[in-house]
Amino acid sequence: DGGITQSPKYLFRKEGQNVTLSCEQNLNHDAMYWYRQDPGQGLRLIYYSQIVNDFQKGDIAEGYSVSREKKESFPLTVTSAQKNPTAFYLCASSIPTGNTGELFFGEGSRLTVL
């Protein structure tokens, strides 16, 4: 079935450790996104990528890094520089000219820093 797969679903991290969240899509979409969701704050855009080997910062990119080496994959690394990383992370993709198309979301990854 076509869709977006995020892994892991739950992740625990000690302070000071980097962690990478996986996002894979088989929808042949060019654009991919990472959002962070905190209670009462809705979804905030971390990074997005319109094509392979290119990506742009969203509104809260500090402490995060991404790569887009393949069309299907858009991993997100939460670095130790992110001061409050505990959150629910959602990956999404859309067809080209993404601002006209709907977003397809994965089931999310919940990161907890111990």
Next chain:
Amino acid sequence: AQKVTQAQTEISVVEKEDVTLDCVYETRDTTYYLFWYKQPPSGELVFLIRRNSFDEQNEISGRYSWNFQKSTSSFNFTITASQVVDSAVYFCALSERSSASKIIFGSGTRLSIRP
């Protein structure tokens, strides 16, 4: 700068009541797109509707309807004869043509339908 405001944090109604979720947006672009998404307890967001700035016609889909008014920068969502399965968090979102692919979400409204 683009911004989406959903002033209603939580709404609770009894089943079969009608309920309206408000969405107010800010943008400097003349070409933009508005969206509504539903997030059930499972966590995965589901697309409900997309509207472009040149189409102010109201849309109806079953028990769902949307009222787009450029004069008040609003894109409100009404559920008629609500059902328990409608319980979810609903997000309004905005994308400006000039921002190319950048989609910004509101803070969401948690809707609870009581049996």
